[in-house]
Amino acid sequence: MNPTSLIILVAFFFAAVTAAPQPNQGRPDDPEPELIFITFILYSYIFVTTCGGIVNAYSASIEFQLGGSIRADMRCVWIVQTPYFTKRFNLIASGLKETDGLYITAVSIVGLSSSEKLSTIGQNVTVTSRSAMITLIVGHAPTLGFKMEFYSSGGSSVAPYVTSYTILTTAKGNVTYPSNGGNYGNYEIALFPIAASVPGQPTLRFTRVDLESEPTCAYDSIKIYNWFDGNYLQVAIFCGNTIPTSVTLQDGVGVVLFKSDLSWTRTGFDFQYE
Numbered sequence: 001m002n003p004t005s006l007i008i009l010v011a012f013f014f015a016a017v018t019a020a021p022q023p024n025q026g027r028p029d030d031p032e033p034e035l036i037f038i039t040f041i042l043y044s045y046i047f048v049t050t051c052g053g054i055v056n057a058y059s060a061s062i063e064f065q066l067g068g069s070i071r072a073d074m075r076c077v078w079i080v081q082t083p084y085f086t087k088r089f090n091l092i093a094s095g096l097k098e099t100d101g102l103y104i105t106a107v108s109i110v111g112l113s114s115s116e117k118l119s120t121i122g123q124n125v126t127v128t129s130r131s132a133m134i135t136l137i138v139g140h141a142p143t144l145g146f147k148m149e150f151y152s153s154g155g156s157s158v159a160p161y162v163t164s165y166t167i168l169t170t171a172k173g174n175v176t177y178p179s180n181g182g183n184y185g186n187y188e189i190a191l192f193p194i195a196a197s198v199p200g201q202p203t204l205r206f207t208r209v210d211l212e213s214e215p216t217c218a219y220d221s222i223k224i225y226n227w228f229d230g231n232y233l234q235v236a237i238f239c240g241n242t243i244p245t246s247v248t249l250q251d252g253v254g255v256v257l258f259k260s261d262l263s264w265t266r267t268g269f270d271f272q273y274e
């Protein structure tokens with residue numbers, strides 16, 4: 001089975017489990033088996049082996065080039081969404097070097113949290129947010145692969161979470177949001193990580209911005225994050241019709257994060273990177 005069919009299978013069980021009574025409310029970690037849980041653990045533990053991707057699951061293993069090599073300066077971004085709020089990431093095996101890094105970043109309505117590095121075997125990084133990003137940064141020399149797992153637990157959240165995500169892996173591209181024209185919706189969080197599969201330093205330019213306006217962009221906003229020294233640094237926040245200055249992603253990774261609040265929607269934005 002390829003990863004896509006696994007994810008579809010998982011999506012199916014997701015739907016089945018979501019419709020059933022919530023079995024895991026308020027439990028601290030790794031729940032006791034119940035009939036419904038046994039059913040979904042069998043099918044919701046998914047295996048991901050690609051450089052980056054969207055992982056919607058209760059738990060998963062992410063294994064990339066374990067026992068093999070990874071090219072110098074490689075970047076991969078995985079977006080993890082789980083139905084439960086608490087996520088524990090655990091490093092199982094790793095050939096990564098000191099100059100490489102595997103980072104966990106929580107994503108929420110307020111933006112990206114500071115990133116935590118997962119570097120020693122057995123180490124746990126726990127985040128409390130329904131969505132998170134995993135970022136692989138390889139130094140200027142080839143390295144070896146890794147395997148990690150995550151588990152979600154605790155209560156399910158009513159807080160807003162990521163409503164749209166697109167991982168940009170081509171060397172250059174144009175993005176229009178919303179892609180179908182018309183206005184964006186209320187309560188959106190749209191996440192656009194930029195992590196080209198061929199190492200580079202793309203420059204990000206906005207060419208159109210049409211968002212609800214507010215002096216501090218407290219209602220609807222776009223934030224740009226530029227990867228620097230182990231973190232996603234917020235380098236711009238804007239709204240209304242403000243076109244920000246261009247940003248060069250000197251480390252080859254960045255994120256565009258759009259969010260809207262409960263009212264007043266507009267036609268969105270266009271950006272390009274190359």
Ligand SMILES: *[C@@H]1O[C@H](CO)[C@@H](O)[C@H](O)[C@H]1NC(C)=O
Pocket residue numbers: 029090122123124
């Ligand atoms: C990581 O968490 C698991 C489950 O709670 C625990 O068994 C394990 O000892 C933890 N690892 C470390 C290094 O604390």
Ligand SMILES: *[C@@H]1O[C@H](CO)[C@@H](O)[C@H](O)[C@H]1NC(C)=O
Pocket residue numbers: 172173174272273274
């Ligand atoms: C993006 O669109 C602009 C304007 O249409 C065009 O000039 C540019 O070549 C496009 N860039 C890419 C990377 O497709």
